[in-house]
Amino acid sequence: MEENLVLITIIGMAVVTYLPRLFPLYALSGKTLPPAVVAWLRHVAPAVLAAMLLPTIILHEGNISLGMDNLFFWAAIPTFIAAIISKSLFIPVLVGMLMVMIGQWLGG
Amino acid sequence: MTDKRNCPVEQRSASWLRGMIAAVPIVLGYLPVGFAYGVLGQGAGLSTVNIILMSLVVFAGSAQLVAVGLISASLSPLSIILTTFIVNLRHLLFSAAIFPHIAHWRKRDLAVFAYELTDETFALHSTRFELQDVEKGEVLAINITAHLAWILGSWLGVVAGKRVLDIEPLALDYVLPAMFIALLVMQIKTHTQVWAALLAGITSVVLLLGGFNQLHVIIATIIGASFGAWIEGWKRI
Numbered sequence: 001m002e003e004n005l006v007l008i009t010i011i012g013m014a015v016v017t018y019l020p021r022l023f024p025l026y027a028l029s030g031k032t033l034p035p036a037v038v039a040w041l042r043h044v045a046p047a048v049l050a051a052m053l054l055p056t057i058i059l060h061e062g063n064i065s066l067g068m069d070n071l072f073f074w075a076a077i078p079t080f081i082a083a084i085i086s087k088s089l090f091i092p093v094l095v096g097m098l099m100v101m102i103g104q105w106l107g108g
Numbered sequence: 109m110t111d112k113r114n115c116p117v118e119q120r121s122a123s124w125l126r127g128m129i130a131a132v133p134i135v136l137g138y139l140p141v142g143f144a145y146g147v148l149g150q151g152a153g154l155s156t157v158n159i160i161l162m163s164l165v166v167f168a169g170s171a172q173l174v175a176v177g178l179i180s181a182s183l184s185p186l187s188i189i190l191t192t193f194i195v196n197l198r199h200l201l202f203s204a205a206i207f208p209h210i211a212h213w214r215k216r217d218l219a220v221f222a223y224e225l226t227d228e229t230f231a232l233h234s235t236r237f238e239l240q241d242v243e244k245g246e247v248l249a250i251n252i253t254a255h256l257a258w259i260l261g262s263w264l265g266v267v268a269g270k271r272v273l274d275i276e277p278l279a280l281d282y283v284l285p286a287m288f289i290a291l292l293v294m295q296i297k298t299h300t301q302v303w304a305a306l307l308a309g310i311t312s313v314v315l316l317l318g319g320f321n322q323l324h325v326i327i328a329t330i331i332g333a334s335f336g337a338w339i340e341g342w343k344r345i
Contacts, residue, residue, distance in 0.1 A: 001153075001179055001182055003155060003158070005185055006154060006155075006158050006179060007158065007161075008185050009175070009179065009185040009188050009189060010158060010161055010162045010165065010166065011165070012185060012186075012188075012189035012192075013162070013165075013166045013171065013175060013188070013189055013192040014165035014166050016189055016190075016192055016193035016196065017166050017167075017168050017171065017192060017193075017196045017199070018222065018223060020193075020196060020197055020199045020200040020203070021196075021199040021200075021202070021203050021222040021223065021225045022203070022218070022219060022222040022223075023200065023203065024200055024203040024204035024207055025203050025206075025207055025210075025218040025219075025221070025222055026215065026218065028204065028207045028211070029211070029215065029218065033207075033208065036337070036341070038208060039337045039340055039341065040333055040334065040337040041204060041205045041207075041208065041333075042301070042337070043300065043301055043304040043332070043333035043334075043336035043337050043340075044201050044202075044204070044205040044329060044333045045205055045230075045231070045234040045235070045238075045295050046292060046295050046296050046301040046302075046304050046305040046308075046332075046336070047304045047305055047307075047308035047328070047329045047332030047333040047336065048198065048201060048202070048205075048227075048230075048231075048308070048325065048329040048333075049231055049288050049291055049292045049295060049305065050292060050304075050305035050306065050308045050309035050312070050332065051308040051309060051311070051312035051324070051325045051328035051329050051332065052227060052288060052312070052325055053285060053288040053289065053292060053309065054309030054310070054312055054313050055312055055313050055316050055324075056285045056288075057285060058313060059313065059316065059317075063317075064313070064317070072282065072285060075282060075286075076285070076289060079286050079289045079290070080289055080293065082290075083289055083290040083292075083293035083294070084293055087293075087294060088290070089130075089133055089232075089287065089290045089291070089294075090132075090133065091290075092286055092287075092289055092290040092293075093133050093136070093283055093286045093287055093290060095286070096279075096282050096283075096285070096286030096289065097279040097280070097282050097283060097286065098279075099282075100279035100281075100282040101279045104279065
């Protein structure tokens with residue numbers, strides 16, 4: 001693709017990415033949300049985190065895999081436990097990385 | 109002016125420093141993903157300026173990786189922009205969910221905040237807001253630190269180019285999934301949130317298996333969050 005065309009594409013991408021990020025903040029600004037909407041929004045963060053996370057840990061090469069070759073799934077278990085015990089961000093991240101590293105050494 | 113008088117310089121720089129430290133897990137995750145994007149961008153024949161520009165003005169990991177593939181496949185700009193729009197529509201939900209916590213901010217600050225709202229910054233902010241009051245400087249410091257890491261990673265990828273370095277043994281590709289696990293655990297306070305997360309996660313997997321690989325997150329989130337809010341309301345009656 002031509003450089004100019006790439007530039008136009010990038011600018012278009014920037015606009016269509018920014019607008020959905022901004023729109024709710026401006027549209028809702030100054031308004032008090034009904035309790036039902038607030039209750040719904042309270043469930044958005046856990047739902048979106050799970051929707052992004054679960055495929056990365058239980059899908060392996062496009063299929064559900066809980067076998068030993070799916071390191072990400074097996075590493076998730078100690079990571080979850082570390083998160084529940086430590087209630088911190090860094091410790092589970094370190095535990096998860098360590099588990100994947102060990103798995104790679106053992107498997108590779 | 110009043111802002112400055114109420115908030116001395118030392119205090120403001122302390123909150124910026126706290127934000128930068130809080131962003132470290134995101135930085136660790138963004139450097140390798142940004143690196144991969146830079147390598148792929150160069151492989152797809154994009155110029156260095158365009159690769160970095162995209163990281164600067166779009167700042168959306170999955171959409172950028174998808175776009176690089178589509179550009180190298182010579183799709184029309186319109187279809188690439190449309191695909192980006194669909195892939196990034198989920199930010200509508202992030203923005204709405206964060207809104208109650210920053211409703212009192214000035215419009216200008218909201219506009220700056222929105223520019224750097226990604227999956228990861230959203231996940232971190234929504235968890236931190238649930239736990240405590242967070243100062244604006246801290247919030248923006250997290251966003252800017254994450255964005256700089258993304259740009260730096262992209263640039264390093266361009267520099268490394270095809271001389272692919274072997275970073276796989278470092279398990280850096282597990283930083284972001286592990287961070288999501290930690291944030292999910294910190295985020296969940298009620299049983300109805302557990303149900304929302306479970307249903308959203310399962311729906312997301314089912315949609316992906318069914319071939320919906322662009323709207324799965326937003327559809328799964330709407331279904332999961334609605335279910336959670338519905339049982340919460342139903343329990344109350």
